Amino acid sequence: MDAAGRKLQECLNNIKQKIDFKPKAALVLGSGLGSFGSEIEVCEVLDYAEISGFPVSTAEGHKGRYLFGYIGKVPVVCMQGRVHYYEGYSMPDVVLPVRLMGLMGAKALLLTNAAGGIQQGMQAGDFMMITGQIASFVPSPLVGENIDFLGTRFPDMSQIYEKEYQKIILKTALEFGIDLKQGVYLQTSGPQYESPEEIFMFRALGADAVGMSTACEAVAAKHMGLKVAGISCISNLASGITQTPLSHEEVNRTAKLAEQNFQKLAYASIERIGETL
Numbered sequence: 530m531d532a533a534g535r536k537l538q539e540c541l542n543n544i545k546q547k548i549d550f551k552p553k554a555a556l557v558l559g560s561g562l563g564s565f566g567s568e569i570e571v572c573e574v575l576d577y578a579e580i581s582g583f584p585v586s587t588a589e590g591h592k593g594r595y596l597f598g599y600i601g602k603v604p605v606v607c608m609q610g611r612v613h614y615y616e617g618y619s620m621p622d623v624v625l626p627v628r629l630m631g632l633m634g635a636k637a638l639l640l641t642n643a644a645g646g647i648q649q650g651m652q653a654g655d656f657m658m659i660t661g662q663i664a665s666f667v668p669s670p671l672v673g674e675n676i677d678f679l680g681t682r683f684p685d686m687s688q689i690y691e692k693e694y695q696k697i698i699l700k701t702a703l704e705f706g707i708d709l710k711q712g713v714y715l716q717t718s719g720p721q722y723e724s725p726e727e728i729f730m731f732r733a734l735g736a737d738a739v740g741m742s743t744a745c746e747a748v749a750a751k752h753m754g755l756k757v758a759g760i761s762c763i764s765n766l767a768s769g770i771t772q773t774p775l776s777h778e779e780v781n782r783t784a785k786l787a788e789q790n791f792q793k794l795a796y797a798s799i800e801r802i803g804e805t806l
Contacts, residue, residue, distance in 0.1 A: 531674035533621035536582055540625065541632050543581045548573050550597040552606040553806045554799055555635035555755075557627065557746065559611070559642035559762065566609050568792050571598040577610075577626075584612045584622040595626075600796055603803030606630050613742055614667055615719035624670040624749035628679065631753050637694070637802050638750045639795065640743050640759040645767035647728060648712050648737035653766060654787045656794065657710040657738050658698050659690055659759030663731075664744035666717050671752055680752040689751050694758035694802055701797045707790050712737025714761060716744035725769025739767055758802070760795065762787050 550573055558565055576594045577583045585593055592609040599605065608630070612623050627638065646655065675682040695711075702709035715731050717723060719741035723731070731739055738761045747757050764787075 531676070533625075533673065534676040534678070536621075537625060537628055537632070537676065540580055540583055540629055544575065544629065544633070547579065548575055548597060550604065550606070551634040552597065552604045552630065553635060554600070554603055554605045554637045554639070554803050555627070555630035556605060556607040556639045556795070556799060557611055557641060558607065558609055559742065564788055565792050565795060566592075566596050566607060568796050569596055569598045569600055569605065569607060571596050573597040584618045584625060601800040601803065603800055603806075605799060605803075606633055606635060611742055611746070613719065614745070615741055620668045620670045620672070620745060624746055627746045627750055628753060631750065631755050636755060636806050638755045638757050639799055639802070640746055640757065641791070641795065642714075642740045642743045642759075642761050643764040644714065644738040644740040644761035645723070645728075645765055646738055646763040647732050647767050647770060648710060651710060651738075651763050651766065653763060655710055655763040656702070656707065656787070656791065657712050657714075657761040657763060658695060658702075659714045659743075659761060660695065660711050661713045662689060662744045662747060663713060663715040663734060663736055664748060666715065667745055670745050670749045680754060684752045686748065686751060689747050689757055690759055691756040693805065694756065694798075697801045698758060698760065698794070698798045701801065702794055705790070705793050705797070707794055709794075710737070710763070714743060714759065715739045717741055723768050728767045728769045738763060758798070760791075762791060
């Protein structure tokens, strides 16, 4: 086993010494969406800094802890804040938190993020259900020795985002009267925002939204057999789509304004996805 596999096992053993909870579903909260934790019936909390060797999030708007509890009757583990490649961590470290949630027992994963809108007609505050992704602009989390206890060396990625979960999320959005866009998410490394020329290229490649996370986590989750769903909060229009300069403050501010609808959509979706597990 290589260093990434050993580190994963060590972190898992460390968590088991502190937490006795087996989740069925997992949730990752993106920039500005961390207050969703207040909607969970929390049983236990574990700060990332308490886990030996665990990468700690330094991004603004990311609390950096696991929440263990219930959404309805579904036992869940929730990441309040994620680790990003632009923070200087290796890609195995970036996806380590998601892999750990799978090893804790989660079978389904809902990924959320704040993203720049590329799709025509998008506005800040919209939501987009991720139907596919482009991860070619960041290193694969599967590079290096394969961690055999997670999955096969060459995993299929023809359908990363679970069709059944997409139907659940669409139905839930319709019931709540939430306008839900659909599209392809593209991940860049960051931390700089994209140039207008890059956005025009991404649009030509078929991207509808762009951000600095999520796609690598989805690859790692799919590799180990988790069923994946994804929702982007369109926190701003991407560079060149709007003439307004981009800022992280705008991202967090827009996510804050949209959080009520996001909480409704995420809570009900996880509850219904949990019924299928």
